Ligand SMILES: [Fe+2]
């Protein structure tokens with residue numbers, strides 16, 4: 001990311017990164033790293049994608065990307081894979097102003113594993129960014145080398161455009 005973009009990205013998300021509840025995500029393990037770092041990776045990729053596609057409300061979409069996994073594992077009852085988007089949305093609403101666009105971004109980010117359909121371009125970007133980042137993060141830790149190399153090539157290709 002260029003310095004200008006880095007500064008703008010930081011301005012967009014700075015209040016979220018100062019929120020006490022949100023900061024606690026650094027103690028939650030997610031894909032072998034912290035949930036805070038995972039969320040930042042998704043937010044950065046989302047921001048870069050929005051800029052590239054010249055999407056006007058990139059600010060709104062980037063903030064929702066950062067909040068998409070705003071939950072602690074201890075807060076989830078039952079299947080966390082399915083249930084965490086709702087908890088992330090509740091936590092986001094309790095701590096920040098959330099628009100209807102952001103609401104759909106957070107609640108639909110596990111599509112198609114969950115049935116809530118992404119309804120706006122931001123939701124589609126975040127659900128794809130989340131999966132790409134998850135693949136990248138898992139590749140470093142769990143996926144065999146050859147599969148990892150193919151995935152890394154693809155992910156790097158996307159990241160190189162930053
Ligand atoms: Fe998630």
Ligand SMILES: [Fe+2]
Nearest residue numbers: 042068069130
């Ligand atoms: Fe995620």
